[in-house]
Amino acid sequence: MEMETKNGGGSMPKWARITFLILRKLIVPVLFIIALYAGLVVGYVVFGKQPASDVMQWSTWRHVFDLIFAK
Numbered sequence: 001m002e003m004e005t006k007n008g009g010g011s012m013p014k015w016a017r018i019t020f021l022i023l024r025k026l027i028v029p030v031l032f033i034i035a036l037y038a039g040l041v042v043g044y045v046v047f048g049k050q051p052a053s054d055v056m057q058w059s060t061w062r063h064v065f066d067l068i069f070a071k
Contacts, residue, residue: 054060
């Protein structure tokens with residue numbers, strides 16, 4: 001009966017396993033940011049009929065915030 005090593009003699013090098021684990025942890029936040037940006041573009045450009053260049057300007061969203069929460 002052969003004795004197996006504790007680490008199993010993995011086929012992936014240690015740096016590849018670490019990189020894979022980091023990417024696995026980052027995939028959800030990255031997908032969230034992509035979905036957020038896509039939603040902003042669709043909402044502002046398609047539904048709002050505004051230019052796409054205004055989507056990422058702080059003044060645009062400050063104005064929207066003021067419109068929503070103005071008394």
